[in-house]
Amino acid sequence: MNKRIFRVLEFDKIIQMLSEQAASSLGKKRTMQIQPATELEAVERLQAETDEAASIIRLRGGIPLGGIHDIGASVKRAVIGGILNANECLDIASTIYGGKNLKHFVEELEDLELPIIRALVEQLVSLSDLERHIKNAIDDHGRVMDGASDRLRGIRTKIRTNESRVREKLESYTRSKSKMLSDSIITIRNDRYVLPVKQEYRGAIGGIVHDQSSSGQTLFMEPQAVVDMNNQLQEARAQEKAEVERILKEISMRVAEDEAILLANIEILGQIDFIAARAKLGAVMRCSMPKMNDQGIIHLKQARHPLIDPDEVVANDIDLGEDYSTIVITGPNTGGKTVTIKTIGLCTLMAQSGLQVPALDGGEMAVFTDVFADIGDEQSIEQSLSTFSSHMVNIVDILQQVDHQSLVLFDELGAGTDPQEGAALAMSILDETIKRGASVVATTHYPELKAYGFNRERVVNASVEFDVETLKPTYRLLIGVPGRSNAFEISRRLGLKESVIESAKELIGTDSKSVENMIASLETSRRQAEQDYETARTQLEQAEALKQDLEKQWQEFDAKRERLYQKAEEKAAKAVERAREEAEEIVSSLRTMKNQASVKEHEIIEARKRLEDASPELAKKGAKSAPKSKESQQLMPGDEVLLLTLGQKGTVVEKVSDKEYLLQIGIMKIKAKRKDVEFVKRQDTLKEKPVATVKGSAYHVSTELDLRGERYEDALRRVEKYVDDALLAGYPQVSIIHGKGTGALRTGVQEFAKRHRAVKNHRSGGMSEGGTGVTVLEFQ
Template identity: 40%
Template sequence: MNKKILDTLEYQAVKDQIKPYLTTDSGLKELQNLTPSDDKQTIKQELAETADASKILRWEGGLSIPKLADVTEHMKRVKIDAALSGTELAQVGRVLFTTSQVSLFFENLIADREDPMTALAPYYQRLVTMPELTKKINVSIDSDGRVTDEASPELHRTRQSITSTENAIRQKMQDYTRGKTAQYLSDAIVTMRNDRYVIPVKAEYRSKFGGVVHDQSQTGQTLYVEPADVVDMNNRLRELIVKERHQEAQIFQDLSALLKPVADDIQKNAQVLGHLDFVNAKARYAVAIRATEPEVSDENHVRFLQARHPLLDQEKAVPNDIIIGEDYQSIIITGPNTGGKTITLKTLGLLQLMAQSGLFLPTAEHTTVGVFKNIFADIGDEQSIEQSLSTFSSHMVNIVDILDQIDQDSLVLFDELGAGTDPQEGAALAMAILDAVGETGAYSLATTHYPELKVYGFNRTDTINASMEFDVESLKPTYKFLIGIPGRSNALEISKRLGLSQNIIDNAANMANDESQELNDMIADLVERRNAVLDQQVQLSNQIVENRQLKNEYEQKLEKLDTQKAKMLEDAKKEANHIVADSKKKADRIISDLRKMQRDGVQVKENKLMDAKGELNAMEQKPSAENNRVLKRAKQAKHEDIEAGDTVLVNEYGQQGTVLRKLKNNQYEVQMGILKMVLSDDELTKQQQEPQGKGQHNSGKQKVKKRKENVSTNQAQNRMHASSQLDLRGKRYDEAMAELDRFIDQAMLNNLSSVEIIHGKGTGAIRKGVQEYLRSHRGIKDFKFTGPDQGATYVEFG
């Protein structure tokens, strides 16, 4: 991004507004280096980081990061075995302590909120905590950089000796300030000279105290004497102080040595903390200007909704919608001076720069931004006396430079395009420049006073007129940006309201160009229509909200009724199926008895028995697809068309049969051996026909024999895989029910007398499903819970 546009749009002023929210030197350095990016992924990542920081600010009041110095130079010195000072070690200690606090903060935040903070994760996950080293430094060095007594036992003992020696010296010196000796002193006090305790003695009594003279007053009347009695004590104190300094220096050296192996990690921690401080500052700034997160448009559509200039008073700034790139790529803004045209240009440009810097924007929600490699602007009077350039010339020099650099990824802002020269030539030049910009595919906004450009904006494709609204009644601009409506000249109306003679107004109106007057009338009509449409839009919006609420209420009530109806119907069908199942069991026992009678010589027609059984089967109710859609999503099995003469597999028995005829309600009469049965289509599976060949000429007896051989093979395989126990634990409900159905079929085909089904207790869904299935199955004689926790069911076949 060119530096000139940053200066023109006052980008640095926005950065200065963010600065007070920073607490670390690294964060401040990152703000100083902040520039707009032209990489779409980078912009999205930076906006996502600001969004995560905003969530933290909303949930926890923001990140708590204390004032941290830049420790980069400290770590460089540590690497060359230099010893850090107490102040520098204290700064490193604060970085280490803050690292631990911030790492713990994110750990607790993620656990409590169950939000991984995806955008900030690459940063806080890089923090390296060093608890032992952190404790060692912060115990040894206080916040002001002084070595504490806990730094080492030797230093603690030395300081105790210093304290006791100082107390003894003071006690001895206090004796000189009291009693008979006080008369020899200029003042009864104890003071310091050359880091040694002394008393102010009158010059004529110097011999009374002996010892060493360290200083005298300007008049020579007072000598500062260290009495002979305390010379040795002061000497001992000086030795202890020197010893203390050596011990402190050794502690600095030892602590610096501990930092050397982890210097890189500490420096990286400081950088991460600085970045977190920076994104935290961006979030706080967003709250201060009531900003929202914009969306980066993949189509490069710029849609600023209710946009406000960030450097204006946010309570007084008039919000405007600024849209470009969707239906048009050039906007011609007309209107009176001081109406807000220039601030609209700057608002668009500055907000786009902010978005490409990862900053939230003072706009309404659902704002979208584009990505531009460069933004250019020709704004303001750049008249140069030194270069002998007029206003027009300076503008043209700037425009020529812009035209040499723009491409389809550029945004260009022109303020008073073509001004400063003959109006006719200026208007023609402005239109030609806008055409040149449009040919590159760049977006452009231009303000102008030329009426010719209003017609240009109306006739050119990808171009639209706009204006700044002016209230003729109050003679004040409203600063409202009107897309699609060119600016209207209000000179005559304003002059009239200011008291200009009506004769002059009339003469001016007569001299005004008819086309210009017609254009103003057209604009007035457009404004009136626009206001009417806006009023109607507000009414329609309110009506839509009311209708949507009513629609939602009715849909909820209808869904509740459908659910209740479906549930009641399904419950009734289940109960009916249980009744039918009990009836089938009784019918099977009767048929069994009749067959026994037939074997004993009593003649009973088999087909009558099968017809009776078929009627019972027809009574069974199947869940309807419509109810299944309401109660649960289930796939309805699809069957191939079955015709008379087809070979089918009877699913329940695992045996093949031949379809004799098709009955009503998707039911079929099937010959299975000597038995005739009426079965529904979902109980049958159509089998592939045998290829035509020699088998066609075989007798019916041979075909029957072959079928029996296949059946016996299937039965053998079934017996081979038969089991008396089924474990359904850990399975999904649908999977468990399907496996249960196959298991019961296998058990019955293999003539097992009883089986055990392990379903566990769990939530009870599978357990309940097993009970429902067994209750409805006509081959089940009895079943009951078993096991210490009733986690299994014992089943007997009848």
């Protein structure tokens, strides 16, 4: 991809921001060498890498990359026989430790899916022996420690002894000959201990002069008495230096032995730092990972220019590549046209470089082999080219390279020359670029191009909105609406006479008037569509809230029902246990009486089996069904039945479906499956219940309909059928039990009652009828 595009779109500023997020020089080096990938598979991998790092940062706050250094040069110098200094050795140990720490950190992230980063970290080799060897020899301040070798410890002990002897001797001079000294101190010159002696006492002290003061009145002398001791000290120091050099050489040789591993480790660490830097920049810019494609499709929701303050920039929706591959943006200057095309170009470069883009989640970006741009005033003084000529040089170069895998950005296409010729040239350039199959975004303020999108396939007009009331651009991008000049409106707002404006309107052509009227109509339609969208969105949110509320109530009801079932099962289990204990007592008594009565053993066993068979069956999760032979028996309202799941008797209220009935058990009404209900007996009073006959079929209808627990739509369908059946049965009024809840079902029932022609009146139930949880319908 051409480097010029980095400067034109200011991608180099993105690179600089990226480098600031790197934790090590290894990562910084990689950020400065970043290049957009041009293969879909490569870009998808880059995006996956960044997304993994973003997940770690979001959930763990960051990736530990401290202590990592670029030790490549040091390792290579050790390989060719160079001796590393103590600080270089420390950097190597620190980098080894940083790699171990990172590896341990990633291994602990068992709950995260990190296939790429985990695979990279697994390649790190922990050179613990080399790290330990360096740490045992060199302290954190870069000094070779006494314990690095026995010889070094002995030498340094000797040095300290000699230094003590020298200082002790010189201190005796400061006490006894203080008048001969400029100051009673011991100092160092040329690595030897000396005294500051007054010039006139030079002969009295004797020894070697190493230095003198600027005035010449003080001589820094090494008394003859300490010359030999200083010599011994210097000899020991030379031995120390040689031993330290030997130790560092040994460490350097060990570093050279692990060259391949160390270089591979820093390559991996640099890669991970680079990935982490991309993720951190995405977090700073509030970016999201786009889905990538190679079909030229761009779909961004609320995209922002990455170099403008997020709190000030206006976000826009951008679509390109599906219904149209070319966007022509018109509108006034300073309206945001250039910012828009730069946003598209920058987001493309960022996405292909593995960076996330500043837009909402769910965005999609295309992979292009090249991005071309002709933006801004690039007048070349050296070549003595005008603005128009400079633009044409760029455009000629673009047209020589563009193909179907290119993204082309034109800013003010055709500007800088005669308007009529410039507009014609702009349309011709666009035609040529489109013919090559490229994706194009162009800006212009030529009125001739406002109708361009209506005469070309896969081309759409767009504009940046301008608020005539405030005389300021809003920077909003409007796809499908060409820009208006707004010259007349602005002039009117600024106080120009209406007569002058009307005269101007008469001077413009009919075609221009038609175009402006068309644009005005489009803007009106757009505003209406936005209002309709907001209304629909509000209604959808309300419906979602109602749905969640109903689901919550149903879950609470379901949980309460389960608790009641469990409580009933526990109660029944206790009753069964008591019954079995009594049975055992009876059998035991029979056995004791066996010798006194003619009771046979097989009769005892048979009696016990009868007792067990008489025990009630308990319902566990999914209760035992009633015998199949009884399932086929049809139940009727008023039938006395046994609900097997609870072991309780009740009465059939109504038949809900072929496999479900509504039962009255005490004060409760319960829906039950047919297989869980056992018929007991049929009451004769059923004959007295109202019966309506239509075409020879009998309708048995209850005076109440219970809708509690029903979904809204299902409930209203049941109400409609129930009212028809009640009318056929000749009931003067019926009760609809819907419960209180959110009130949605009550409202639906009452609205139905208002619309039904046979319902004369409806009211809420009285205190003895269920209150607001019941609606009573009165028929005509």
